[in-house]
Amino acid sequence: MQEKVCPLCNALQAVTEICPNCGENMVDGGGINDYVGPYSPYMDSLHMPLQNEGYCLHLLFCPACKYDTLMAFALITV
Template identity: 50%
Template sequence: MEYGCPVCNGLTTLSLRCPRCAEIMEDGGSLDNYLGPYSPYEEHDLFHMVNNDGYVARCIHLVSCPNCGEDIRLGVQRIPL
C-alpha cells in the first residue's frame, strides 16, 4: 500500500493561526520542495519523521505568517492513497 501526504496531494489544506500575531498562516509546501527539482521524488530522512519500523509517518511542511514572518515546521500524517 502506498502512503502519501494529504496536503501535498490536494486532499486537504492547512489552516493554522500564527502563535505570535494570530493571522492565518500560509503553507509553503513540503521541505522536500526546497532541496531541488527532483527532491519531492526522493527520500530525505532528514525532513521526515520516521517511526521504529522505518515507515515515513509524516511529511514536514514549512508554514509561515505573511504578517509577522513567523515560521514553523509542521508534521502532516501520511495516509493510504
C-alpha cells in the same frame, strides 16, 4: 499494499494552523523536499525518519508577520 500520501502535498487538505505570534492563518510553504535536496544532510535528521513513520514535513509560514515553522503532517491512505 496501501499507498499513503501527504494530504497537503496532494492538495487534499488545507492548512488550518494559526500563527502563534499574530493569530493569522498560516499558509503552506511546501513540503520540506522543496527546500532540501535528496542528498542534503538535513534528510537524515529531519525528513527520512519522519517519512518512514508516515509523516510529511511542511514549512508553514505566516504572511502577516513572516513567522515560520516546520510541522509534520500524517500521511493518509488513498
